Amino acid sequence: MSLKTMLREDALKDHVVVITGGGTGLGRAMAEHCLRLGARVCITGRKLDVLERTAAEMSALGGEVFPFSCDVREVERVGALRDAVLAKWGRVDALVNNAAGNFISPTERLGSKAFQTIIDIVLMGTVNCTLAFGKQWIKAGEKDKCILNIVTTYAWTGSGYVAPSACAKAGVLALTRSLAAEWGKYGIRNNAIAPGPFPTKGAWSRLLPGELVEKFDMTKKVPLARMGRPGELADLATYLISPYSGYINGEVITIDGGEWLKGAGQFNLLDQIEPGMWDAIEQLVRGTKGS
Ligand code: HXC
Ligand code: NAP
Numbered sequence: 674m675s676l677k678t679m680l681r682e683d684a685l686k687d688h689v690v691v692i693t694g695g696g697t698g699l700g701r702a703m704a705e706h707c708l709r710l711g712a713r714v715c716i717t718g719r720k721l722d723v724l725e726r727t728a729a730e731m732s733a734l735g736g737e738v739f740p741f742s743c744d745v746r747e748v749e750r751v752g753a754l755r756d757a758v759l760a761k762w763g764r765v766d767a768l769v770n771n772a773a774g775n776f777i778s779p780t781e782r783l784g785s786k787a788f789q790t791i792i793d794i795v796l797m798g799t800v801n802c803t804l805a806f807g808k809q810w811i812k813a814g815e816k817d818k819c820i821l822n823i824v825t826t827y828a829w830t831g832s833g834y835v836a837p838s839a840c841a842k843a844g845v846l847a848l849t850r851s852l853a854a855e856w857g858k859y860g861i862r863n864n865a866i867a868p869g870p871f872p873t874k875g876a877w878s879r880l881l882p883g884e885l886v887e888k889f890d891m892t893k894k895v896p897l898a899r900m901g902r903p904g905e906l907a908d909l910a911t912y913l914i915s916p917y918s919g920y921i922n923g924e925v926i927t928i929d930g931g932e933w934l935k936g937a938g939q940f941n942l943l944d945q946i947e948p949g950m951w952d953a954i955e956q957l958v959r960g961t962k963g964s
Contacts, residue, residue: 678709679908684915686711689762691754693717693745693802694772696724698873699823701731702903703769703910708736710911715739715758718772737762745772745798748805755805764815767914768806770799770845771823775838776879788837795841799848807852807861816860821913822849824925826867826933835880846925853923862922864913869929870894871901897930 678684690707694700695716707714708731716724716738724740731738739761743754758765774794778787803820810818827835828842846865853863870891881889892898909928912918927933935941946954 678706678911680710680911680915680917682710684710684917685911688712688766688914689715689758689764690767690769690914691715691717691758691765691802691806692769692771693743693798695769696720696727696740698875699868699871699903699906700769700771701727702907703771704738705731705734706904706907706911707914708734708738710915711736712766713737713739713762715741715754715761717741717743717745717754719744745801746793748801751801751805754802755809759809765806765809766817767819767821768802769821769823769910769914770802772798773823773838775835775876777834777882779834780836783837788840791837792841792844795838796844796848799845803848803852807856810861811856811859817916817919818860819862819864819914820849820852821910822846822863822865824849824865824867826869826927826929828867828925830933830937849925850923857922862919864918864921864923865925866906866909866913867925867927867929868906869901869927869932871903871906873903894935895930895932896935899930901928901930 685707688711690712692700692704692714695704695714696718700716704714704716713736716727718724719742721740721742724742728738728740739758741754741757743750745751755765772794774791799822807820822845824842824846825838827839828846831839849863849865852861856863877886892900906928909926913921913926
């Protein structure tokens with residue numbers, strides 16, 4: 674990944690950012706960008722060994738990283754996370770709800786436990802962290818705080834084969850918009866990012882396992898004909914965390930190369946027509962005049 678960031682190097686100086694699922698994939702990319710911009714970053718996840726390894730590798734970027742193991746489904750542990758960060762740095766400026774669980778499956782193969790597991794991680798995990806940090810900010814009367822939720826584009830379209838994730842992400846999007854309206858008065862902004870395909874190990878091993886990755890080329894669905902780069906998402910995330918986006922509240926920003934719109938537009942499939950055929954097609958259409 675490029676060392677360059679969109680924002681200038683001290684854009685997040687003195688900021689403390691907590692990133693759930695910050696030990697891997699997109700969470701890690703966002704954590705690295707925050708560090709480059711001068712923030713102190715707490716990365717959380719269930720696996721302490723992964724977090725500690727990531728933190729050690731990231732220390733080369735300078736700044737302070739605090740790895741803390743926390744299952745976002747456990748309310749008490751989330752409280753312990755908040756208390757540990759406050760004890761260490763005395764403040765938290767931004768919470769990034771990025772932790773997620775997902776896998777592909779025909780919905781008729783799922784039991785209620787499978788649904789519950791995904792909803793507990795994605796929706797309730799986001800709720801648990803949001804309440805833990807938000808209540809503390811409100812109680813302390815602290816302002817200029819922000820919550821950034823990572824959703825997906827199927828939060829509003831829905832998607833087959835990942836129905837539990839779609840339900841949970843839709844809930845997170847509703848939470849984002851609800852609290853943008855309700856907590857704005859406390860100086861807490863709530864925004865979301867909806868990424869398209871970013872080929873991380875965590876996502877691809879569960880969504881395109883084995884041969885599926887060759888069989889279903891995701892780049893074909895994207896007008897820009899490529900996948901997302903983690904640094905692109907991290908630039909957007911750090912902008913939304915930073916004071917430069919101080920008047921953005923309740924927004925969901927899509928970063929997908931145009932993927933979901935391509936799937937939605939009724940005639941976008943006409944991309945498949947060879948350019949040389951358009952003269953003949955035009956004649957056919959013009960020939961209908963008066964008929
Ligand atoms: C059917 C499954 C299943 C599968 C699990 N289950 N995997 N059912 N097909 N492939 C069922 C289990 O049988 C069980 O139900 C229930 O789900 C819970 O499974 P556990 O393995 O006990 O859960 P847990 O150990 O908590 O693990 C959670 C997990 C796992 C989600 C299943 O994959 C995980 O830890 N994931 C974290 C990282 C991750 O998913 N990253 C990808 C995010 S990508 P029963 O009834 O048998 O007890 C993403 C992007 C989307 O969100 C957009 C991309 C473009
Ligand atoms: P990832 O690497 O698998 O990230 C998921 C992270 O969540 C992991 O670090 C995992 O760490 C953590 N996590 C899972 N369950 C947890 C729990 N119960 N408590 C705490 N942490 C937990 O996948 P990713 O691709 O970077 O995904 C990051 C975010 O982007 C997710 O919200 C995902 O839905 C979203 N997204 C990704 C894509 C994409 O194409 N990659 C597209 C759209 C949206 P542990 O296993 O150690 O707990």
